[in-house]
Amino acid sequence: MRKFLISFLLLALTVALSAQVIFYKPLSERLTGYTMDVELDPEAKTVTGSMEAYWINNSQSPVPDIQMHMYLNAFRSNKSTFYRESNGSPGSSEIDYGWVEINNIIDRSGKDLNGFLEYISPDDGNPDDMTVLRLNLPEPVAPGDTAFFYIDFTSKLPGSIRRTGFTDDFFFVAQWFPKFGVYETKGMNGAEEDGWNCHQFHAHSEFYSNHSVYKVRIKVPEEFVVGSGGQLIKQEINDQGIKVLDYRAEDIVDFAWTAWPGYSEHEGQWEHVNIRFLYPPGRDDQVDRHMAAVKYALEYFTERVGPFPWPHLTFVDPPMKGSGAGGMEYTTLFTTAGAARLPEYLHMSEMVTVHEFGHAYFMGMLATNEFEDPWMDEGMNSYWESRIMDHYYGPGKGIIEHEHFYMSDREMQRTGYVHASNRKVSDNSPWSWDYPHGSYSMLSYQKAATWLHTLQGIIGEETIDSVFKTYYNEWAFRHPSPDDFIEITNKVVTQMHGDRFGEDMQWFFDQTLYGTGICDYKLAGISNYKQRSFRGIEKTDTAGMVLKKDDTAGDSIYKSVVRLERIGEVRLPVQLLVHFRSGKEVREEWDGKARYKDFEYTGTDRVEWAVIDPEYRITMDVNYINNSMTTKPDKVRRKRPVRKLVTFIQFFTHIISI
Amino acid sequence: MKFFKAFTSGAIRALRSIKAILLFWLMTFAVLAVFTYPLKSFINEAMGNSMITNLLDEGFNLTLFTDLGQAFSPMMSYITSGFLILLLLYFFLYNFLNGGLFDSLKTNKLSYKPGDFFRSSARLFLSYLVVMVLVILMILLAMVLVVGVPVLIQRAGGSVTEEQTWKLVSVLRIVALLVLPVFLLVADYSRTWLAANDYRKVFKSIGYGFKATFKTFLSSYFFMLIMIIVQGLFVMLVAKVLASYTPESGGGLFLLFLLSQFLFIVKLFLRAVRYGGVTALYRL
Numbered sequence A: 001m002r003k004f005l006i007s008f009l010l011l012a013l014t015v016a017l018s019a020q021v022i023f024y025k026p027l028s029e030r031l032t033g034y035t036m037d038v039e040l041d042p043e044a045k046t047v048t049g050s051m052e053a054y055w056i057n058n059s060q061s062p063v064p065d066i067q068m069h070m071y072l073n074a075f076r077s078n079k080s081t082f083y084r085e086s087n088g089s090p091g092s093s094e095i096d097y098g099w100v101e102i103n104n105i106i107d108r109s110g111k112d113l114n115g116f117l118e119y120i121s122p123d124d125g126n127p128d129d130m131t132v133l134r135l136n137l138p139e140p141v142a143p144g145d146t147a148f149f150y151i152d153f154t155s156k157l158p159g160s161i162r163r164t165g166f167t168d169d170f171f172f173v174a175q176w177f178p179k180f181g182v183y184e185t186k187g188m189n190g191a192e193e194d195g196w197n198c199h200q201f202h203a204h205s206e207f208y209s210n211h212s213v214y215k216v217r218i219k220v221p222e223e224f225v226v227g228s229g230g231q232l233i234k235q236e237i238n239d240q241g242i243k244v245l246d247y248r249a250e251d252i253v254d255f256a257w258t259a260w261p262g263y264s265e266h267e268g269q270w271e272h273v274n275i276r277f278l279y280p281p282g283r284d285d286q287v288d289r290h291m292a293a294v295k296y297a298l299e300y301f302t303e304r305v306g307p308f309p310w311p312h313l314t315f316v317d318p319p320m321k322g323s324g325a326g327g328m329e330y331t332t333l334f335t336t337a338g339a340a341r342l343p344e345y346l347h348m349s350e351m352v353t354v355h356e357f358g359h360a361y362f363m364g365m366l367a368t369n370e371f372e373d374p375w376m377d378e379g380m381n382s383y384w385e386s387r388i389m390d391h392y393y394g395p396g397k398g399i400i401e402h403e404h405f406y407m408s409d410r411e412m413q414r415t416g417y418v419h420a421s422n423r424k425v426s427d428n429s430p431w432s433w434d435y436p437h438g439s440y441s442m443l444s445y446q447k448a449a450t451w452l453h454t455l456q457g458i459i460g461e462e463t464i465d466s467v468f469k470t471y472y473n474e475w476a477f478r479h480p481s482p483d484d485f486i487e488i489t490n491k492v493v494t495q496m497h498g499d500r501f502g503e504d505m506q507w508f509f510d511q512t513l514y515g516t517g518i519c520d521y522k523l524a525g526i527s528n529y530k531q532r533s534f535r536g537i538e539k540t541d542t543a544g545m546v547l548k549k550d551d552t553a554g555d556s557i558y559k560s561v562v563r564l565e566r567i568g569e570v571r572l573p574v575q576l577l578v579h580f581r582s583g584k585e586v587r588e589e590w591d592g593k594a595r596y597k598d599f600e601y602t603g604t605d606r607v608e609w610a611v612i613d614p615e616y617r618i619t620m621d622v623n624y625i626n627n628s629m630t631t632k633p634d635k636v637r638r639k640r641p642v643r644k645l646v647t648f649i650q651f652f653t654h655i656i657s658i
Numbered sequence B: 001m002k003f004f005k006a007f008t009s010g011a012i013r014a015l016r017s018i019k020a021i022l023l024f025w026l027m028t029f030a031v032l033a034v035f036t037y038p039l040k041s042f043i044n045e046a047m048g049n050s051m052i053t054n055l056l057d058e059g060f061n062l063t064l065f066t067d068l069g070q071a072f073s074p075m076m077s078y079i080t081s082g083f084l085i086l087l088l089l090y091f092f093l094y095n096f097l098n099g100g101l102f103d104s105l106k107t108n109k110l111s112y113k114p115g116d117f118f119r120s121s122a123r124l125f126l127s128y129l130v131v132m133v134l135v136i137l138m139i140l141l142a143m144v145l146v147v148g149v150p151v152l153i154q155r156a157g158g159s160v161t162e163e164q165t166w167k168l169v170s171v172l173r174i175v176a177l178l179v180l181p182v183f184l185l186v187a188d189y190s191r192t193w194l195a196a197n198d199y200r201k202v203f204k205s206i207g208y209g210f211k212a213t214f215k216t217f218l219s220s221y222f223f224m225l226i227m228i229i230v231q232g233l234f235v236m237l238v239a240k241v242l243a244s245y246t247p248e249s250g251g252g253l254f255l256l257f258l259l260s261q262f263l264f265i266v267k268l269f270l271r272a273v274r275y276g277g278v279t280a281l282y283r284l
């Protein structure tokens, strides 16, 4: 009887456990996994607990060491690589610093590994940086074997929040636990040989990890509201007034969480996705806006790139005091940056929501290496962010849609790049910390987004959507490299367009991703010459030299010339729209390779105006003003804003001079 | 009764000073015309024969603005520095013309002469400048408090929530509006006193400004508050009308010009009613 009961209980337990599984078929290889049991001490600002972690050696050879991120140590001193790169300082009091310490580490057999740990700095050799830990194993991990580790650790959160940390009783707990680097096998992501890819914590980059299963038990005092990247399995309050929350997350690259007694909560649903939104009191008026934005993003990405597989999604608008945690991405958990009473016509905070959600695709599912290829993370994501914003908030009005002035997200990205004085300082190939002269954000976000828009302008929306769908289908839950994306682009473009754009698209990537030149096409001139009939001296047999005038041919025939010039280094195919006086319009194509190109027309009609790239598809063009020319400038259009401006000045100055 | 008298007498005085108001307008218009011409030619030079202005059809396209800025940064600096110069120029000009206007309102005669207008403007210029600058400084100080206090409280963190800060901001905004009439009354009484008495005794006039404000506080205060609200509403209406009117032809453009100048004259008239009302209260 008793035996029966036990087996019944075991069966029930198995059923209960399997009910917690999110995906019956794993989405990724799951080469790493973490089971944690941790407790937040709000007074000491620490998270302490234990962790059971595994790593599978899927290479062909034994691996002698393990490398782990210890990223909270970036806040350990002002000499860390993170602080050296950002010229900041972690604060001045003891409580401001952050660190993570392994208190004990043993392997599956119980063997003590504490003596085998050493900090290394593979990126810059900085002896003061303690963000990468190497465990020199007593015995290597054989191919196909799984290494298990049991780790007790303490994480002290930093006091001036930069992506992670605390203010008072607000906690954003990210990059907080010892976490495996990525063991790359030869050929993967451009790796030349097998080895760990485990970068230090940098000012601009922090993500590259295997997709993992996380089972995390979090304990906090009961008044805290908690949000995490996992699905809440169970929640209870124990006798000591401690809230115990069990989370499970599958196939995500990082697990972060937040705790604050002040959060308000809102729940929503989009198809299969349960959306939970945590926000500070006083911002209730912004909830619908954020929810709409995240649903737009879900819809657009699902249609154009691929499905969002998880049934759960949590996002957070941190309070003012925790704003340092805003605008971060942990796939199934992300943070936006809101403000109470933000005017309806400003979509900045929806933009952050859409952007950070988008990282679930670019870096989350398509788990690129943010350290080495930041443009595949931030650039691609900014490109999609701007498409979504401009799609849902009105073409040309994705960021500002005021009655009298407006700005599109695409144009905001473009403006950031084309007007930067250092726009030619580097291409998009450097690693995140190697971008010179503070060009990292401008080049890896804005320039990359802008040349992706230009690519769309050349190959068309349908084709680029197909490129990204294929990219998703082939690379989601793996680690694609730039070459993988280029290969897919080449494949899809030639499939859909044959050799219309050449043998492949390499010429495009050479000039944009791997090029520093600027693109600028100019409409240099329009001329209409009257074609006169013959007038001149002719030698005749009878009268000698005589003046001859041929009056029969029309004096109303014109030769019109439209002159185009390529000012920039970048050569892209462009379209030209020519408008004649009669209203007739002609579209021309130019491969854009030569330094100039003239288009000539002969007939009774005359060219009135002409525009290069009339739809502004070549977003890389650094100057739109010289793209067009007219022989009949519209004076009213030009004077109108001047009139309004001076009237404004007249009134404004009268108001302020009491 | 004083309160109603301020309005009627202010309006009558303003009507009788119509010549001064028109002179006032003519002078500001002349400065405007001088500024408009180079701005127009700069824009023409920057745009060439480009059709980029088509982007302005639906409103103010910020992209176009930034492209202009990049290609023609001298123009941008011209606009910004030109704007500052114009701001200062106007500031002095308005201050100068206020002298004539106050004098005309004090004289309260349709036959008031342009010569007197300019003579009083010149005579009162310096004293008026001191009054204006001092009162504007007081207003700025009040505004710094309105903006600064919530920011400081928020910065200090601790237990203050965003919600409470926002409530504080709303309260402070109302307080600022309620205090504004006091500052303006001080300025207007001082200037009225200067126009009627020794124009060199600036500080005495300010002292008088405060005294007069609080002596006739209720009627003065509500008169000024209502004038501020009326003028505020009028300016909002002007902004709406001018922003939404986009003429398509040269004729329409001329109409826009006439309309804007007419509205500006109305604005000057409302200001004259305010000055005239205070002048009337001063006489009572």
Ligand SMILES: [Zn+2]
Pocket: A355, A356, A359, A378, A381
């Ligand atoms: Zn991002």
